[in-house]
Amino acid sequence: MSIFEYNGSAVVAMVGKNCFALASDRRLGVQLQTLATDFQKIYKIHDKLYVGLSGLATDAQTLYQRLVFRHKLYQLREERGIKPETFASLVSALLYEKRFGPYFCQPVIAGLGEDDKPFICTMDSIGAKELAKDFVVAGTASESLYGACESMYKPDMEPEELFETVSQALLASVDRDCLSGWGGHVFIVTPSQVIERTLKARMD
Amino acid sequence: MYKKHETLIMPFTIVEIQIRNELFCKATHKRQSNARLFPSLRRTHPVAEADLLKVSMECVFGLVGNGFALVVADTSAVHSILVHKSNEDKIMVLDSHKLIGASGESGDRVQFTEYIQKNVHLYQFRNGIPLTTAAAANFTRGELATALRKSPYFVNLLLAGYDKEIGPSLYYIDYIATLHKIEKGAFGYGSYFSLAMMDRHYHPGMTVDEAIDLVDKCIMEIRSRLVVAPPNFVIKIVDKDGAREYAWRESVKDVSGA
Numbered sequence: 041m042s043i044f045e046y047n048g049s050a051v052v053a054m055v056g057k058n059c060f061a062l063a064s065d066r067r068l069g070v071q072l073q074t075l076a077t078d079f080q081k082i083y084k085i086h087d088k089l090y091v092g093l094s095g096l097a098t099d100a101q102t103l104y105q106r107l108v109f110r111h112k113l114y115q116l117r118e119e120r121g122i123k124p125e126t127f128a129s130l131v132s133a134l135l136y137e138k139r140f141g142p143y144f145c146q147p148v149i150a151g152l153g154e155d156d157k158p159f160i161c162t163m164d165s166i167g168a169k170e171l172a173k174d175f176v177v178a179g180t181a182s183e184s185l186y187g188a189c190e191s192m193y194k195p196d197m198e199p200e201e202l203f204e205t206v207s208q209a210l211l212a213s214v215d216r217d218c219l220s221g222w223g224g225h226v227f228i229v230t231p232s233q234v235i236e237r238t239l240k241a242r243m244d
Numbered sequence: 245m246y247k248k249h250e251t252l253i254m255p256f257t258i259v260e261i262q263i264r265n266e267l268f269c270k271a272t273h274k275r276q277s278n279a280r281l282f283p284s285l286r287r288t289h290p291v292a293e294a295d296l297l298k299v300s301m302e303c304v305f306g307l308v309g310n311g312f313a314l315v316v317a318d319t320s321a322v323h324s325i326l327v328h329k330s331n332e333d334k335i336m337v338l339d340s341h342k343l344i345g346a347s348g349e350s351g352d353r354v355q356f357t358e359y360i361q362k363n364v365h366l367y368q369f370r371n372g373i374p375l376t377t378a379a380a381a382n383f384t385r386g387e388l389a390t391a392l393r394k395s396p397y398f399v400n401l402l403l404a405g406y407d408k409e410i411g412p413s414l415y416y417i418d419y420i421a422t423l424h425k426i427e428k429g430a431f432g433y434g435s436y437f438s439l440a441m442m443d444r445h446y447h448p449g450m451t452v453d454e455a456i457d458l459v460d461k462c463i464m465e466i467r468s469r470l471v472v473a474p475p476n477f478v479i480k481i482v483d484k485d486g487a488r489e490y491a492w493r494e495s496v497k498d499v500s501g502a
Contacts, residue, residue, distance in 0.1 A: 047422070068424055073435070075416060076424050098421045102389050141393060 043144045044095045044165075046071065048219025049081055050181035051092035052210055053150040053160040054193060055174060056202035059230040060158040062090050062150045063210045065181070066238070067222040068097060077222035077243070085111055086121035087234070089151035090227055091131070094179035095165065096144035103143050106134060124151030124159035128169055135167030142166050146178040156231040181217035188212045203228050203235065211241050298398070298419075301472045302347040303434025304334065305462060306402045306414050307442060308427045309450040312483035313404035313412040314490065315345035316459050318434070318474035323350075330496055335480045337487045338364050339374055341406045343480050344384075347431045348399035348419060356397045360384050377405025381415035381423060389421035396420075400431040406482045437469055438462040452481070456491070463493050 050065040068079035082092045083104050091107065093100035110130055114122050122130070128149050135143060142165040150160045162176040163169045170176065174193050177185035188209035197205060207226055214221035224239035301322060306315040321329035335345045336357045344360065346353045363383065368374045375383065381403050391397050396419065403415040416422070416429045428442040441462045450458070459479055467473045475496035480489050 068422070070418070073439070075429065076426055079424060096420070097424075098389060098392070098418075101385070101423060102421070 041071065044146070045180050045219055046144075047095075047097040048217075049094035049097075049179035050185060050210060050214050050217065050220035051081060051094040051146075051148045051178045052185050052189060052206060052213075053092065053148050053162075053176050054189065054197075054202060054206045054209075055158045055160055056197040056199060058152075058156055058158065059199045059202060059228060060150045060152070060160060061202045061206040061226060061228050062092055062148065063206045063224055063226040064092050064094070065179075065210065065214050065220040065222065065241075066225055067220055069219060072218070074222065080225070082225055082227055083107075085127060085151075088156075088229060088231075089121065089124055089127060089149075090229065091127075092148040092150070092178070094146045094148070099143040099145045103134070103145050103147070107131065110134070124149060124153045124161075127151065128159075128161045128163070132163055132167035132169055135163065135165060139166050148176055148178050150229070152229060152231060180219040181213045184213035184216045185209065199228050199230050199235065203237070207237075207239055211239065215242055300347050300400070300432045301474075302334070302432040303430070303438065303466055303470075303474060303477070304345045304347040304400070304402055304432060305430035305434065305438040305442070306345060306404055306428070307446060307450070307455060307458070308404075308412050308414045308448075309452065309455045311412060312452060312455075312481055313343075313406065313414045314455055314459070314479060314481045315343050315402050315404050315414075316462070316477055316479050317345045317347070319476045319478050319492075320474040321350060322474075330474070330476050333478060335478060336361055337480070338380065338403075338405075339368065340486050341374070341482055342377060342380055343404045343482050343487045345402040345404070345480075346399050348397070352397040353399050356387075356399045357401075360387065376407050376410070377403065377413045377415070378407075378410075378425075380405065381417065381425075385417055385421050385423040388417065388419065392421055402429055402431070404482050404487075406484060406487075408484075412483065433470055433472060434462075434466045434474075437465040441465050460493070467495070 048067050048069045052063050054061045062082055064081040066077055066079055068076040084090055131147055144165055148162045153159045160176050161171050162178050175189045192205050192209050210224050223241050226237045228235040303318045315335050317334040319332050320327055321332040335343055338344050338361050344357055346357050364375055364380055398419050400419050401417040406412050414426055416424045416426045428446050430438045445458050463477050477493040479491045
């Protein structure tokens with residue numbers, strides 16, 4: 041049993057037409073025991089930038105606190121929010137700082153950049169970035185998420201269709217993974233609005 | 245490093261050790277390739293080395309009711325196969341409106357909870373206002389998280405508190421510093437039974453009497469189904485009137501008379 045699979049998680053980001061979706065499951069477990077079904081894995085950095093942290097929950101919480109701290113410093117210095125690309129480099133640097141004793145997290149970064157161009161990216165626990173045009177996945181359900189996203193994704197979806205697609209992909213995937221599930225949490229971010237929805241799933 | 249925590253009693257301990265050995269031998273996830281390149285690092289890293297299947301024989305659980313939160317803990321001080329004491333109070337009154345139920349290695353437990361208690365007091369003396377329950381929980385998590393990569397404390401905590409504006413709340417903090425606000429929670433071997441009982445019988449807004457009934461159900465289930473069940477339990481409550489001991493559930497009188 042890997043330490044990445046200690047708490048269980050599933051995170052997925054998908055790109056649509058001038059928008060993106062970021063979704064996660066809601067389970068917090070310790071191995072096979074479920075502790076809570078309302079655990080947050082997606083965090084807001086600013087209005088157009090979100091990060092999903094899969095992996096070891098304690099490291100996700102520590103990492104999130106450090107990211108918020110660094111983003112606040114950035115905002116004070118630059119007097120604006122951070123660009124998703126820059127933020128990805130920041131996360132990568134923070135992770136690689138701990139190269140020989142990493143945070144056991146696999147982050148998913150999703151944001152709207154300049155001209156509201158969607159940006160999604162994931163990285164491993166030591167900060168190797170993996171950029172994608174369509175979708176990225178992370179967590180214990182990542183294998184099944186790849187399959188579901190691969191078959192359901194199509195380019196240039198509108199927000200509502202994107203929501204349906206990412207939700208169906210998430211729900212289909214977590215049902216094949218013992219360590220994630222118990223509902224979902226979906227963010228759809230467009231240039232003008234953010235839609236946040238919680239999903240009811242198989243609650244077992 | 246943590247071998248001493250592995251229990252002698254439960255038969256599946258052998259399986260646990262096997263699983264643990266696999267953790268160091270077989271990298272099943274592609275993201276672990278870095279760790280595979282440096283197997284020696286993996287073995288010395290405190291978190292990677294932490295026994296992922298550490299479950300203590302203690303029973304600590306708690307729940308939130310209507311206007312109060314309660315924490316229950318067993319009162320046995322056990323080392324290996326010996327019971328040293330059966331009236332060890334594992335629930336500390338942090339300040340006037342906070343309780344902290346702790347399980348884990350006894351030295352770490354006492355040291356860490358006292359450290360938290362003294363710092364919560366210090367904050368109150370300096371600033372004239374107490375920490376909220378959420379603030380105390382986050383402070384505790386911070387301390388555990390810093391210690392985690394240095395010399396970890398093996399303590400699992402349930403922090404219950406009452407705030408005037410917020411009402412009662414309960415926080416789950418485990419030894420690797422995972423923090424989560426919960427309505428009901430448990431640690432240790434007792435959790436397999438108490439969580440199941442609470443899942444079945446808990447409902448939001450329970451009265452004290454209902455909650456105590458549920459606590460007694462949990463204790464009864466632990467006593468009747470757990471091989472290594474501790475004999476005695478203490479129940480503490482926190483509500484608008486403060487944190488206090490509520491009752492004991494004893495089936496054995498402590499021989500030492502301490």
